[in-house]
Amino acid sequence: MSLPFSRRALIGFGLALGLSIALPVQAQTQLRIGYQKSSTLISLLKTQGTLEKALAAQDIHISWHEFASGQPLLEALNVGNVDLSADVADTVPVFAQAAGAQLAYFAQEAPSPGAQAIIVRDDSPLHSLSELKGKKIAVTKAAGSHYLLIAALAKAGLKFSDIQPAYLTPADGRAAFENRKVDAWVTWEPFLSSAQRQLPTRTLADGRELASYQRYYLTSTRFAKEHPQVLQAVYTELVKAGDWLRANPRQAAEILGPQWGNLDPSIVEQANARRSYQVRAVQASSLVEQQKIADAFFAAGLLPKAVDASAVAIWKPEAGDVR
Numbered sequence: 001m002s003l004p005f006s007r008r009a010l011i012g013f014g015l016a017l018g019l020s021i022a023l024p025v026q027a028q029t030q031l032r033i034g035y036q037k038s039s040t041l042i043s044l045l046k047t048q049g050t051l052e053k054a055l056a057a058q059d060i061h062i063s064w065h066e067f068a069s070g071q072p073l074l075e076a077l078n079v080g081n082v083d084l085s086a087d088v089a090d091t092v093p094v095f096a097q098a099a100g101a102q103l104a105y106f107a108q109e110a111p112s113p114g115a116q117a118i119i120v121r122d123d124s125p126l127h128s129l130s131e132l133k134g135k136k137i138a139v140t141k142a143a144g145s146h147y148l149l150i151a152a153l154a155k156a157g158l159k160f161s162d163i164q165p166a167y168l169t170p171a172d173g174r175a176a177f178e179n180r181k182v183d184a185w186v187t188w189e190p191f192l193s194s195a196q197r198q199l200p201t202r203t204l205a206d207g208r209e210l211a212s213y214q215r216y217y218l219t220s221t222r223f224a225k226e227h228p229q230v231l232q233a234v235y236t237e238l239v240k241a242g243d244w245l246r247a248n249p250r251q252a253a254e255i256l257g258p259q260w261g262n263l264d265p266s267i268v269e270q271a272n273a274r275r276s277y278q279v280r281a282v283q284a285s286s287l288v289e290q291q292k293i294a295d296a297f298f299a300a301g302l303l304p305k306a307v308d309a310s311a312v313a314i315w316k317p318e319a320g321d322v323r
Contacts, residue, residue, distance in 0.1 A: 032082045034065045034073045039086035041241040087215035089144030094294045104224035104313035106231045107217040110278035113207030116188035122200035129156035135183035136164040138173040145186040151210040160300040190271035224315045235317045242277035
């Protein structure tokens with residue numbers, strides 16, 4: 001029997017939480033960082049060896065673990081296979097909370113609403129959000145773009161059930177969009193800029209006035225309590241990496257291009273220009289958007305229960321580093 005999405009999306013989290021007790025405790029001198037290809041600032045730190053240098057004084061060795069998307073990354077965090085999660089879209093922690101994950105936020109990037117959008121082919125007959133009714137739309141489950149689609153439909157007076165979602169990874173979404181298997185595609189950077197530069201497209205809506213698109217860095221509540229000095233070092237280097245990227249956009253693009261499927265540096269530079277990369281401390285007030293996301297997914301029948309987005313731990317950096 002096929003499970004509904006809300007259960008399928010959470011079953012990995014639930015199993016992961018149940019298994020966590022049986023896993024061996026890792027030596028405290030090892031820091032295991034989970035990341036995705038689109039984890040820009042962590043990728044820069046990894047490539048340049050910056051974080052290893054910063055943590056050398058604490059005699060900490062870093063191991064890097066790449067994941068295809070945010071959901072399996074947080075599953076690994078839950079079972080104790082990684083200690084820190086690089087940035088994930090704001091929707092991902094909501095699904096983890098719904099499964100009972102004990103998360104702690106330790107940093108966030110300021111909103112980047114223009115870094116995701118709903119696009120159609122340039123010759124598409126669709127010119128407004130209301131015309132999406134009954135159409136097949138490619139979107140990645142539980143990604144920030146999934147919430148953007150829900151919010152955009154609501155603005156047009158439509159429900160999520162009014163469209164035909166095609167749940168696809170970014171790569172498969174691009175293929176379906178390029179081959180006209182879907183009517184529209186909802187995606188984020190750098191996939192968005194890549195499509196806009198390489199295909200004839202039009203934008204129906206981006207996140208402005210719909211979805212802030214904040215990206216969060218997470219750890220477990222236990223790790224946050226036991227290793228605040230490690231989080232302080234990581235937070236400080238993330239802030240520096242964001243500042244460096246904004247000051248050196250072309251150099252950053254040349255470093256990241258090969259890691260993003262050999263994208264042309266000009267495409268990477270355009271994609272990065274739409275992300276804030278302003279790393280800052282997480283404030284309880286910033287979780288208002290998280291609650292809106294949780295409520296929207298629950299109302300659409302995509303979460304099995306309501307989620308209190310404020311029921312998470314928030315690690316705070318030293319006063320001098322708070323932005």
